[in-house]
């Protein structure tokens with residue numbers, strides 16, 4: 389059973405989906421529309437702009453995300469993009485979790501519609517702008533699930549960019565009203581500065597309030613920062629850690645992960661693109677790629693495609709890479725089933 393347990397909606401807008409949505413909603417942004425030729429670009433023409441160049445970095449990745457977000461011109465356009473993303477993930481897997489960065493999506497939509505999100509009162513931001521987006525994404529999930537039967541869950545991500553405490557707080561209060569339709573919370577986001585994986589105290593406070601309704605927490609850590617970042621993250625008692633591969637720099641951190649039964653969500657292509665030097669150093673030191681090395685150390689691991697469009701990958705390709713790296717595939721599936729049951733309270737069919 390192929391379970392993708394680390395995949396982001398914003399990184400799942402394929403060139404085909406974006407080309408179609410741009411035409412349907414007449415989105416004449418230069419990303420999608422060639423003004424000189426007076427026509428919309430084809431999926432093949434869009435692909436290079438939406439995919440990270442070789443040797444790209446976190447900024448090159450983020451630039452791809454920003455281009456895709458240019459299609460967030462209305463709730464209906466976001467709903468159409470979400471339906472495409474759920475359908476494509478269902479075709480690529482036997483079950484998956486999709487994460488949504490609701491704050492970023494809402495901020496982007498307000499800006500695209502000519503507003504200034506900082507001028508929007510926090511409760512209005514949450515109730516009138518963010519809630520319709522969340523409901524549209526959940527409706528897209530329900531529609532595609534009904535049509536395909538593929539198990540699929542949605543996780544709500546909060547970005548550590550943490551642009552506005554009052555807006556995050558209002559967003560959190562709104563989101564928990566829909567807790568039964570979500571599987572949990574995630575902390576994500578790329579920031580610059582000396583601390584690449586910060587956990588702002590006010591954001592942690594908001595998370596802890598939301599966790600009364602959405603207890604299953606995952607946090608991106610041990611990717612752009614080292615094992616210390618994973619140690620700090622473990623203090624929040626997450627059930628999953630996004631990436632976390634740099635835990636392999638510290639035997640003490642690995643022991644803590646094993647003791648706590650925390651699952652690492654490993655995304656080989658993403659790591660290869662964003663932290664190639666760190667992955668090479670780990671592979672040299674451990675005599676194996678991060679995923680098999682973590683398995684051998686006794687850490688529960690699942691596999692993810694992370695952001696298939698900018699990273700030009702699929703879940704099936706990640707599985708091929710895992711197989712080639714010597715991953716224990718039976719154990720990988722057992723860990724994915726274990727994690728699914730942990731976060732949903734229900735086992736998947738055999």
Ligand SMILES: [Zn+2]
Pocket residue numbers: 394396576608630694
């Ligand atoms: Zn991620």
